Amino acid sequence: MMDLELLNDTICAIATPVGEAGIGLIRLSGPEALGIVRKIFRYKDPELPPRSHTLRYGWIVDPVSGELVDEVLLSYMSGPRTYTREDVVEINCHSGYAVLDRVLGLVMAAGARLAQPGEFTRRAFLSGRIDLSQAEAVIEMIRSRSEQGLLLANRHLRGDFKQLVEDWLEILAQAQSHLEALIDFSEDLADEAGQEPSLYESLLENVVERVARPLRTARNRFEEGRVLRDGLTFVLVGKPNVGKSSMLNGFLGKDRAIVTAAPGTTRDVIEDSFLLGGVQVRLLDTAGIRGEPDEIESRGIEMTIRSLSQADVALWLIDHSRPLSAEDHRVYEAIGDKRCVVILNKSDLPPAFTAQTVQERFPGLGPAISLSVKNPSDIDQLKGRLAEAFISKPVDNCGSQIVPNIRQKECLDRAMDSLLKAEELLRSNAYGELISFEIESARKQLEAILGRSHDVELLDRIFLQFCVGK
Numbered sequence: 001m002m003d004l005e006l007l008n009d010t011i012c013a014i015a016t017p018v019g020e021a022g023i024g025l026i027r028l029s030g031p032e033a034l035g036i037v038r039k040i041f042r043y044k045d046p047e048l049p050p051r052s053h054t055l056r057y058g059w060i061v062d063p064v065s066g067e068l069v070d071e072v073l074l075s076y077m078s079g080p081r082t083y084t085r086e087d088v089v090e091i092n093c094h095s096g097y098a099v100l101d102r103v104l105g106l107v108m109a110a111g112a113r114l115a116q117p118g119e120f121t122r123r124a125f126l127s128g129r130i131d132l133s134q135a136e137a138v139i140e141m142i143r144s145r146s147e148q149g150l151l152l153a154n155r156h157l158r159g160d161f162k163q164l165v166e167d168w169l170e171i172l173a174q175a176q177s178h179l180e181a182l183i184d185f186s187e188d189l190a191d192e193a194g195q196e197p198s199l200y201e202s203l204l205e206n207v208v209e210r211v212a213r214p215l216r217t218a219r220n221r222f223e224e225g226r227v228l229r230d231g232l233t234f235v236l237v238g239k240p241n242v243g244k245s246s247m248l249n250g251f252l253g254k255d256r257a258i259v260t261a262a263p264g265t266t267r268d269v270i271e272d273s274f275l276l277g278g279v280q281v282r283l284l285d286t287a288g289i290r291g292e293p294d295e296i297e298s299r300g301i302e303m304t305i306r307s308l309s310q311a312d313v314a315l316w317l318i319d320h321s322r323p324l325s326a327e328d329h330r331v332y333e334a335i336g337d338k339r340c341v342v343i344l345n346k347s348d349l350p351p352a353f354t355a356q357t358v359q360e361r362f363p364g365l366g367p368a369i370s371l372s373v374k375n376p377s378d379i380d381q382l383k384g385r386l387a388e389a390f391i392s393k394p395v396d397n398c399g400s401q402i403v404p405n406i407r408q409k410e411c412l413d414r415a416m417d418s419l420l421k422a423e424e425l426l427r428s429n430a431y432g433e434l435i436s437f438e439i440e441s442a443r444k445q446l447e448a449i450l451g452r453s454h455d456v457e458l459l460d461r462i463f464l465q466f467c468v469g470k
């Protein structure tokens with residue numbers, strides 16, 4: 001791959017999804033952005049000079065044939081008050097594959113290079129307008145599939161994470177400079193380390209209370225963030241005919257799966273999704289697990305087992321109106337130690353056993369919920385309980401919570417390791433050099449979150465997740 005770090009040529013891309021839509025946007029960034037566009041743009045009022053941060057009306061013209069290609073609005077923004085800090089020009093064309101392709105072709109013929117995925121955002125990062133955690137927030141924002149995920153991404157984009165990490169870095173830098181001073185001083189006196197109990201105490205306070213502790217809190221939000229960002233997967237399991245497909249339909253509020261009175265109706269895995277507490281939930285309906293299935297069914301059961309392994313939570317349905325059987329035990333075994341909610345369905349019919357029996361036969365599971373999936377208000381109640389149990393801490397609008405992504409979490413883990421070592425050393429009055437070394441490694445990890453000591457490979461990995469044009 002080219003070394004994008006060193007390039008300051010002018011790049012271009014189609015910035016909107018290609019297809020039939022109201023408008024399509026072609027974006028250019030770089031020193032020649034305006035110069036290039038002027039070769040193919042005819043202003044309606046040519047006597048007016050181009051002014052930064054304004055829109056102008058005109059036509060894209062093929063400079064070779066003189067043909068009018070599209071009627072457009074042109075926005076010109078001179079750097080550094082732009083997305084990339086370079087000069088940026090955006091051409092608002094009529095959308096449609098042919099038009100956008102044609103205009104992009106003209107822009108390239110006039111001297112712009114087609115951008116790599118994420119290259120606009122990469123330039124924003126390289127020019128220092130945003131740090132790496134903010135660049136990652138742009139991807140998060142684009143990919144966000146739920147309101148909660150969007151809220152998180154917004155917070156990171158605003159720079160909350162950056163601020164937090166910078167605060168920690170500042171405290172650690174101070175701690176380190178105190179230690180360095182002590183090291184110089186004790187060399188003079190040919191002294192042992194740890195002669196400054198009060199200094200070590202205040203270092204402990206700063207390093208542990210003001211950095212290590214909040215750092216751990218942030219790190220532990222990773223799992224929660226994964227749910228908010230990527231959503232959750234629920235799988236409906238149970239023996240045949242217990243009402244799994246009816247429950248899928250109930251959750252979705254539409255007849256998605258076939259429901260019949262005959263056992264063995266569902267044979268494939270049926271998948272759909274709905275929103276729960278602002279989070280996207282993928283719901284899988286599966287073939288019922290039974291003792292002696294025919295061939296098609298046993299394939300379905302294999303798929304059920306596979307779906308179970310993919311899911312975050314199993315919703316286990318038991319028919320409350322029929323006695324428990326060996327098939328229910330097979331389901332229990334298949335669930336294993338997967339997180340599970342037990343649901344006793346068909347509560348409108350007389351029960352064939354007590355909830356107590358379920359607890360005794362199937363130990364290790366939480367209390368069973370009794371309901372009828374045919375009753376919409378039961379479904380609503382169940383949704384509420386699931387949201388409470390699995391999406392317990394919705395991100396609030398005003399808090400300054402941040403939730404790391406996996407890369408950031410790994411940096412936090414490594415910083416945490418070093419800080420724990422530093423803490424131990426401080427408590428055992430070790431040499432200042434040793435402590436300083438650990439603090440230094442923690443700082444390196446925190447700097448990596450912001451992308452201060454970035455390597456090109458890491459940047460490639462991050463920015464190639466973007467679409468072209470962002």
Ligand SMILES: Nc1nc2c(ncn2[C@@H]2O[C@H](COP(=O)(O)OP(=O)(O)OP(=O)(O)O)[C@@H](O)[C@H]2O)c(=O)[nH]1
Pocket residue numbers: 238239240241242243244245246247258259260261262263264265266267286287288345346347348349371372373374375
């Ligand atoms: N009375 C009553 N019948 C229900 C209830 N829920 C489901 N049923 C009925 O039970 C039968 C089976 O329902 P399904 O939703 O197809 O069950 P399933 O678990 O998907 O069955 P398979 O796909 O065969 O494994 C149908 O006749 C439903 O109408 C309920 O709460 N009360």
Ligand SMILES: [Mg+2]
Pocket residue numbers: 244245246257258265266285286
């Ligand atoms: Mg079914």
